Amino acid sequence: MLKPLGNRVLLEVIKEEEKTVSGLVLPESAKEKPQTAKVVAVGSGKVLEDGKRADMDVAVGDKVIFEKYAGSEVKYEGNEYLVVKDSDIIAVVE
Template identity: 45%
Template structure:
């Protein structure tokens, strides 16, 4: 992907139901704020500290990640859904 997220943002491809079957994680419908799965496709340079230094991101392209349902801004490129989110909105690397 040629898009470059700014700062501590990452771009995540939303994983559809068929992709998730492999993983085995089931997110219960009863959970008030269901986490979702995705694949990291682009990573920003990282957050700037107050002294101007970069904090290196913890995720990398290709990581399969879990994130809260309403994380990020949704975009669509050639029929594929992506989310641009802050790295801190990612809960865990699967």
């Protein structure tokens, strides 16, 4: 299992086919537009100046829209993930 650190979030990017089922559609030109993903794991939150941690805005299982090109790609046990900072997540699909 991968545990993201700080205010990072581990995402599983949702492919185009799944998106039409969920009702969320991205513009035809997908370039430089946000993308959707499922949250797989979340960090403990950013450390504040008083040493406490800020709450994370997303939880495991959330479907989210994130800034494209944000984060780092990682492969783990045959699966591809994306690790982004929570500030790169634009919105939760409820």
